[in-house]
Amino acid sequence: MANKITLFKRFLLISFLTIISYNGFSSEEQPHDSLNAPVEATSAVEPHDSHNPHNGEKSHFNAGETIIEHVADNHQWHLFGHTSIPLPVIVKTDKGTEVFSSGQFGHGEKAYHGKNYTYAVKHGKIVIVEESGAVNEEATANLWDFSITKNTMAMFISMVLMLLIFLSVAKAYTRNAGKAPRGLQSFMEPLILFIRDDVAKVSIGEKRYEKFMPFLLTVFFFIWINNLMGLIPFFPGGVNVTGSISIAMVLAAFVLVITFVVANKHYWQHIFAMPGVPVGVLFILTPIEILGLFLRPFVLMIRLFANITAGHIIALAFFSLIFIFGEMNAGLGFGISIVSLVFTVFMGALELLVAFLQAYVFTLLAAIYFGAAVDEGHEIHNHVDDHAHAH
Numbered sequence: 001m002a003n004k005i006t007l008f009k010r011f012l013l014i015s016f017l018t019i020i021s022y023n024g025f026s027s028e029e030q031p032h033d034s035l036n037a038p039v040e041a042t043s044a045v046e047p048h049d050s051h052n053p054h055n056g057e058k059s060h061f062n063a064g065e066t067i068i069e070h071v072a073d074n075h076q077w078h079l080f081g082h083t084s085i086p087l088p089v090i091v092k093t094d095k096g097t098e099v100f101s102s103g104q105f106g107h108g109e110k111a112y113h114g115k116n117y118t119y120a121v122k123h124g125k126i127v128i129v130e131e132s133g134a135v136n137e138e139a140t141a142n143l144w145d146f147s148i149t150k151n152t153m154a155m156f157i158s159m160v161l162m163l164l165i166f167l168s169v170a171k172a173y174t175r176n177a178g179k180a181p182r183g184l185q186s187f188m189e190p191l192i193l194f195i196r197d198d199v200a201k202v203s204i205g206e207k208r209y210e211k212f213m214p215f216l217l218t219v220f221f222f223i224w225i226n227n228l229m230g231l232i233p234f235f236p237g238g239v240n241v242t243g244s245i246s247i248a249m250v251l252a253a254f255v256l257v258i259t260f261v262v263a264n265k266h267y268w269q270h271i272f273a274m275p276g277v278p279v280g281v282l283f284i285l286t287p288i289e290i291l292g293l294f295l296r297p298f299v300l301m302i303r304l305f306a307n308i309t310a311g312h313i314i315a316l317a318f319f320s321l322i323f324i325f326g327e328m329n330a331g332l333g334f335g336i337s338i339v340s341l342v343f344t345v346f347m348g349a350l351e352l353l354v355a356f357l358q359a360y361v362f363t364l365l366a367a368i369y370f371g372a373a374v375d376e377g378h379e380i381h382n383h384v385d386d387h388a389h390a391h
Contacts (some may be wrong), residue, residue, distance in 0.1 A: 030103060061327060063320035070316060071240045071309055074150045079235055082107065087153060090146040091126060093117060093139065102147070128179040151247065154239035158226050162218075195220055195363060203367035210372050212367065215258065219251060220363040227308060227355030231348070242358070243309035251304070252297035255366045259293075263373040296369055299360060307358050315347040 019390075041052060077085040086103030095116035100119075102110035111120040117128045117139060126147070128139040165184065172185040181189050199215055200209040226241040242248055269275065271289045318340045326333025 016039070039163045052078070052258070059138075061323040063317065063324060066320060067313055067316045070238075071312055072125070075105070075121060075126070076107075076180075077148055077150045077153065077239075078211050085235070086297055087150065087341055088148045089119075089126065090148070091119065092144040092146065094142045095126070138335060150239055151241050151244050154226070154229065154236065154241050155247075157236045158222065158241070159230060161225060162221055165221075191221075192217065199360075199364050203364065204371040204374065208371075209367075212370050213253070216363050216367055219254070219366065223251070223304070223362055224229065224359035228310070228352075229246060231351055231355065232247060240309065240312060242304055243312060244304045245301070248305040251362070252301035253348050255300060255369060256297040259369050259373045262370060264376070267373045296365075300365055304358055304362055307354060311347060312352055312353045315344055318343050318347075 039373060075089060076086055077087060078083060084107070086101045088099060089102050089104075090097070090099050093116055098114045098116060098119075100114065104110070105119075105121050108121045111118050111129055111133075117136070118131070119126055120129045121127075122135065126143065126145050128136045130136055144219060154266065165188065169185050169188050172181070172183070176185070180186075195216055196209070196213060200213055203209075204212055223242050226239075229237045230240055230243070232238060271293065272286055274285060274289070277285060320331055322337045322340050326334045
């Protein structure tokens with residue numbers, strides 16, 4: 001009974017922190033990189049303040065900009081209000097490399113005069129501008145942006161966290177050899193054994209699974225930890241890392257490259273000339289199989305990107321209804337807030353489950369692709385169907 005009460009308290013705490021996270025994101029009226037604002041090279045752009053006397057009227061809450069700011073990458077790490085952590089900007093142009101702080105851009109409202117060019121942020125990207133404020137298209141086309149963005153910094157933090165966890169667990173196994181696991185070791189061991197026994201062995205085979213374990217464990221914990229970090233409402237959390245299409249694409253590309261590297265003759269034979277199939281049918285079947293090679297990692301990418309991003313967008317969209325209806329009528333906004341609050345608690349709890357499931361599904365499908373690539377076609381331990389028949 002005590003354990004159930006403890007778990008319930010933890011659930012309430014996590015749900016409360018998730019609500020604060022969404023509330024913090026939704027209360028921002030304007031993204032700090034001013035995605036749609038014009039950029040001036042010689043003077044700061046007038047900020048879109050809700051009570052700007054130059055505007056003459058109060059600006060309306062923009063739900064779309066608030067949601068996009070949360071799910072998109074940024075050159076600054078927003079904390080609260082108008083407070084952000086500036087990150088390093090590293091750009092390479094035809095005149096050389098320049099390094100400076102993204103704080104030079106203010107909140108995307110100013111331009112930075114470098115030694116080679118004048119730089120500004122427009123539509124979330126760094127561009128080269130003229131003194132008049134117009135974008136220098138030719139120079140911008142030759143600009144390579146190697147900046148440490150919010151997503152990049154969040155990945156560095158998660159990698160450091162993973163190193164601390166696994167090095168600590170490894171030392172615990174060495175120090176407590178032959179003893180029952182304790183502390184962090186007792187938490188990590190079931191997860192590691194789960195990936196080994198229920199994912200790698202079943203999908204790849206007991207004879208070949210070991211060489212894939214480092215990658216499978218790394219990608220599982222990388223996705224899971226970043227998913228959980230994205231639900232934390234304060235620094236260093238709140239970043240939509242695995243919901244970035246570029247990061248999901250790189251993870252899927254790793255799976256594709258490893259599959260090509262480890263694939264054996266039997267695998268390629270089934271792709272280009274499936275045994276027992278008439279030659280005429282191969283003209284139809286072979287292109288489909290080749291297309292399937294690239295569709296599998298593409299589906300991995302889209303599934304991870306869409307599921308993680310969709311949860312954030314849906315919850316933020318419902319929470320934004322509070323401010324949209326609140327501008328119409330305070331009582332109406334209060335009524336909608338009750339519904340939005342309940343739904344946000346539900347979405348927060350659901351995203352905790354989705355955080356684990358997406359890491360598991362990505363790892364499982366990667367293991368299945370690896371198993372198909374190394375399968376010889378005649379070993380019983382390499383076939384899930386054979387295991388089922390054996391039972």
